[in-house]
Amino acid sequence: MVIDAPGTLTPPAGGTAAVQQPVVVEARGITRAFDGRGVLHGIDLTVRRGEFVALLGRSGSGKSTLLRILAKLDTEATGTIKVPAQPGVAFQDSRLLPWARVLPNVLLGLRDGDARERARTLLDDVGLGDRARAWPRQLSGGEQQRVALARALAGAPELLLMDEPFGALDALTRIRMHRLLRELVSRYSPSVVLVTHDVDEAVLLADRVLVLTDGRLSLDEQIDLPVVGRRSHPGFVALRSRLLTELGVGDDDH
Numbered sequence: 001m002v003i004d005a006p007g008t009l010t011p012p013a014g015g016t017a018a019v020q021q022p023v024v025v026e027a028r029g030i031t032r033a034f035d036g037r038g039v040l041h042g043i044d045l046t047v048r049r050g051e052f053v054a055l056l057g058r059s060g061s062g063k064s065t066l067l068r069i070l071a072k073l074d075t076e077a078t079g080t081i082k083v084p085a086q087p088g089v090a091f092q093d094s095r096l097l098p099w100a101r102v103l104p105n106v107l108l109g110l111r112d113g114d115a116r117e118r119a120r121t122l123l124d125d126v127g128l129g130d131r132a133r134a135w136p137r138q139l140s141g142g143e144q145q146r147v148a149l150a151r152a153l154a155g156a157p158e159l160l161l162m163d164e165p166f167g168a169l170d171a172l173t174r175i176r177m178h179r180l181l182r183e184l185v186s187r188y189s190p191s192v193v194l195v196t197h198d199v200d201e202a203v204l205l206a207d208r209v210l211v212l213t214d215g216r217l218s219l220d221e222q223i224d225l226p227v228v229g230r231r232s233h234p235g236f237v238a239l240r241s242r243l244l245t246e247l248g249v250g251d252d253d254h
């Protein structure tokens with residue numbers, strides 16, 4: 001697999017039409033097989049600066065595999081990919097180091113002079129400014145995910161990659177985390193790719209939704225709905241319904 005540095009500028013489509021944001025992720029023909037069994041079949045994906053992309057798909061459709069390739073955690077795929085050098089990553093399991101306190105966990109891997117101050121600011125941002133010296137085991141699951149989000153953003157990444165970050169949380173905590181994520185994304189403006197199997201989560205948070213079906217992108221759609229009051233917008237219900245159909249789940253099942 002060819003992995004290049006980021007920063008590719010793509011000329012605006014249509015000459016004097018609206019200037020498009022620079023490309024942050026450019027994947028072409030991404031193909032991956034495990035033990036001879038094809039899992040991803042020639043995925044083409046472009047993500048631009050500031051986009052929030054939700055990646056939906058049924059279990060086993062290849063979502064996590066694609067995310068791991070974008071995060072360079074899997075380098076066995078074929079195809080070409082351009083991604084920023086150090087994306088922020090967050091997974092369903094917070095993956096905090098149990099032997100390190102909260103602040104060092106956020107600082108993980110950061111060496112620059114103002115990293116500590118930035119980590120403290122991020123802990124304040126996620127509402128855990130007073131827990132900097134706590135051990136991960138002293139935090140609830142939701143708090144641990146807050147720390148994981150702070151850590152993912154600590155390096156001021158151009159790209160934030162998340163795989164079911166709220167999948168293990170209870171429904172109320174999840175709603176609070178959605179609000180927090182929206183605030184963080186609007187404050188720090190990374191491009192986001194969020195893997196989820198939760199249709200509501202995708203339509204609530206993202207401004208573009210992709211559906212992966214058996215290793216191929218079967219739907220790619222902009223979400224032009226207001227951020228505030230989105231859940232009660234008629235467009236939300238309509239898109240939710242279409243996505244459920246695309247995922248092979250009838251509306252009647254909900």
Ligand SMILES: Nc1ncnc2c1ncn2[C@@H]1O[C@H](COP(=O)(O)OP(=O)(O)OP(=O)(O)O)[C@@H](O)[C@H]1O
Pocket residue numbers: 034035039057058059060061062063064065066197
């Ligand atoms: N390391 C691996 N070795 C062998 N097979 C793998 C490996 N990783 C993933 N697979 C297979 O690839 C397919 C896609 O897996 P992947 O985890 O990407 O799906 P997913 O859409 O994220 O599913 P889920 O929503 O259940 O997490 C599955 O059939 C899985 O068994």
